[in-house]
Amino acid sequence: MSTGRSPLFCDTALAERIERAEAQLIAEAGRAAARRRTDAPGFVIDFAGGVASFAEAGSPLNKVAGLGFAGAPDDGALDQVERAFAACGAAVQVELAHLADASIGALLTERGYRLESFENVLGLVLDQPRERVRPPGVEIRRSGDDEFDRWLAVVADAVAHPDTQGLPWHEEFPRATYEAAERDLAAGGVERYVALRDGAFAGGAGLRVADGIAQFAGAATAPAHRRRGIQTALLSARLADAAEAGCDVAVVTTQPGSRSQQNVQRIGFDLLYTRAILVKSGEPPRRASGSARPRPPA
Structure with a gap:
């Protein structure tokens, strides 16, 4: 740590700002995919303060982002999102910040989501x-x-x-x-x-x-x-x-x-x-020749 520098403290308000920006990016990119692929299924759904997006089969843009800062989703909203992914033949992947509504992790677990991985968000x-x-x-x-x-x-x-x-x-x-x-x-x-x-x-x-x-x-x-x-x-x-x-x-x-x-x-x-990565149904993505990570780190 640099001399005299205080670490950046992240409260729920800052986390919400960051997650909202992430959800906006996924939504905009998802809409761009829909314009690019007018003859293929895809969607961008506003979802409990976040967004659910499906761009195309196997895309890193297929996810739920920004969830957990506008209350927990109800069963009807979750049903809609899960049906939308199922119609595209895709698993539901939720990226859930640990500063989000604490009830959401339990809700997703009860619905059959499994914890698959973690990723860290850092700020300056x-x-x-x-x-x-x-x-x-x-x-x-x-x-x-x-x-x-x-x-x-x-x-x-x-x-x-x-x-x-x-x-x-x-x-x-x-x-x-x-x-x-x-x-x-x-x-x-x-x-x-x-x-x-x-x-x-x-x-x-x-x-x-x-x-x-x-x-x-x-x-x-x-x-x-x-x-x-x-x-x-x-x-x-x-x-x-x-x-x-x-x-x-x-x-x-x-x-x-x-x-x-x-x-x-x-x-x-x-x-x-x-962020915890929680996934429901579907097989984990398979590695292929010439494969790449979805979003290389900074």
């Missing part, structure tokens, strides 16, 4: 301008639509070969599904950053700004360019832009005990709360 106060870290030979800049395919190829390649530390992501997805989700997240408001090392595309990252919350939507570095300070440079560039945009808090989601969690805590992020 943005109360002053942030310095941009520029390692030798590394350039960080915004990435436009004209190079989206190139950006996506580098990020997808990097995500398919992750650093291994801590708990693994509980699900993986075929590359084509991962790439489609990244396109939908971009349509949902995630801005892209590219890292160049000696002029070559070396990695990329995402950032979404909503209601004063800076959501770090993931980052990845190509294996050949790792241990060169690129992740730190991507973090610092997004923090600087978020501060300039007037955000007061930056947030990132990581796997517990991962290198990504270690990296963001090193620069001052604090652990705010944990």
Whole structure:
């Protein structure tokens, strides 16, 4: 911990802000998927203060997010959501913050949901301008639509070969599904950053700004360019832009005990709360050749 710095305290009000921003992102990305796939089933349902979304078979956007800060859902609302996922042949996956309504975990367990995994949400106060870290030979800049395919190829390649530390992501997805989700997240408001090392595309990252919350939507570095300070440079560039945009808090989601969690805590992020991943019915996602994690950490 930096000298004189107080850890960011997360009360239920802050957790609700963060979860609301997450639900908004999933909803916007889900709607983008529906526009992209007009001939296929999909839905975005407002659900007890959060959102239930199905984008396409096997998508990381198929989930319930933001639940638990507007009271517990009643049986009728749960029935509707479960029927909607069942009609698409999908399990129901709920990401439930531990600061949410405590009755919801028991309610879901009684309905047959099982605890499958955890993920951590970390935050950093943005109360002053942030310095941009520029390692030798590394350039960080915004990435436009004209190079989206190139950006996506580098990020997808990097995500398919992750650093291994801590708990693994509980699900993986075929590359084509991962790439489609990244396109939908971009349509949902995630801005892209590219890292160049000696002029070559070396990695990329995402950032979404909503209601004063800076959501770090993931980052990845190509294996050949790792241990060169690129992740730190991507973090610092997004923090600087978020501060300039007037955000007061930056947030990132990581796997517990991962290198990504270690990296963001090193620069001052604090652990705010944990999400439990609760799943009902269906087989766990299967790993496939060329598979990728859904949302690479920051």
